[in-house]
Amino acid sequence: MGKAKSSSRKSALLQRNRDPQHGLKVTVGIIIALLFLIPIIWMLFVSLKPDGYSTTNPLDWFMPPYTFENYTNIIEDTLILRWVWNSLIVGVITTILTLIITALAAFAISQMKFRFKKIIFVFFLLGLMIPGEATIIPLYEIVKNLGLIDSYAGLILPMIASPLGVIILKSFFDGVPKEIIESAVMDGCSHFKLFYKIVLPLAKPALAAIAIFTFIGSWNNFLWPYLSILSETLYTLPVGLPVFNSAYSQAYVLPMTANAVASIPVIIVFLIFEKQIVKGISFTGIKG
């Protein structure tokens, strides 16, 4: 592995030396990167301006003086922190429940023998072809009849049965060496012990990928919370933020501070876990 890597780096170096346009290409790449970042950087700088600040010189936005007063105002006087908290709670619980139920189901399908196994698996696969957006109206009716509209449970429970999660974990569990499982069964290991002591720890990369996806999906989910949540105190960030921002049109500072408060936590998480996230996408994207 290490050897392959170093040899490919060597040949890549050779290639770089032979590409006369390398410098130009890197420059274009950097310019595009800056274009991608400008709106985010602008948001962060605007949030540091005194409340009510406006300018017609675009460069002025980035110049001092800076103040953190807006952050105190946003955090103390609005519900935005509360909405961050709601999004966080919903995201974390959705992720944990998704992992538990998909892993259990995938384990049964991968490692246990029972009747109608094939049919049940195909039945689960069907879910891949059912887009949530197209069943959202009847889903609303069902959740309403269960009395779960305007509650955390109503936000979380409809999102946890992920067929993609089952498929990814099943293919991962299938790859666990037969000898490990046979020797565990010989030792009198129960199915449940086999599951959480042996198979689950081996599936960590797949679990991490599913966790990252489920969490980002939940964190950004707009349509379902938009329909099912009515009280301001239960809003998630994507639903609450527009309500707050719409009150402003030409006043830039407070809305951008609100956006920054909503974004800084995920940006930090992203910068810490960048490698895992990128790996997770290629993993689930190709398998899925």
Added chain:
Amino acid sequence: MKAIPFLLPFFIAYLIFTIFPIFKGLEMSLYDWSLVRKLDFVGLENYKEMFTDPHFWRTLWNTTLFVILTTPTMVILALGLALFANMRTRLQTFLRSAYFLPSILSVAVISFIIIFMLQPYSGFVNTILHTIGIETELFWLTDKVLAWITIVVVTLWWTVGFNMVLFLAGLQDIPESLYEASEIDGASRWEQFRHITLPQLMPIGRVILLLQILASYKVFAQILLITGGGPGGATRPLIQYIYEVGFRQNNLGYAATMSYALFFILLILSIIQLKAQRTEES
């Protein structure tokens, strides 16, 4: 049956929230059904209404136009960024992070950054245009063409990161030996790109294309937030219309009927996608 406790939690959630809505939707589409309760059985009336409803066709067209405008641009941009992000440079991590960063932001955040940047008179973009001598005041969100450009560009900026990463994975799977062999044969870099890189990326490219079409048919949030479907309904997508019929006009029955139409479009597309992936794997 030892498997039951393992299967049951997923099975129940799946049955109630994924499978049951399909049948519930069918039932609702055959009724007059308000937000509060089921009213009268109307048979196929809702379906008849749908086929003659100009708003349905208009919004379905808008959604299709969105798919047509964003899909090819998305695939090309994603490939281009993946090539940049795959270059051997000390800035590699920076480039990858920068291209991907917008993808992790909430749709609410990106929408409102854009709304505020595009304000007429004092917005960041227009003041830049003024500074470089373009004095025309552009009303980005109230002009039909500009509103569409905005929606497309924002969508590309916000979501291209995921597709770029998929292409990146594809690029890294191309065996180095192919390039080495072609170098011995004296191939130019452009020839290498055309005859090695592109064909090798075809499989993942096709997956991205289909996933992209599927995802774009579900467009809703960024359009609702940025243009509200305007000006004059020019950018309103089908899901927004379904939402308005159901929740503003208090007509869940008809909303469910149109959801069924969307369901069938997406179903056909995802069957095509699964078929394509199947042939890819074998």
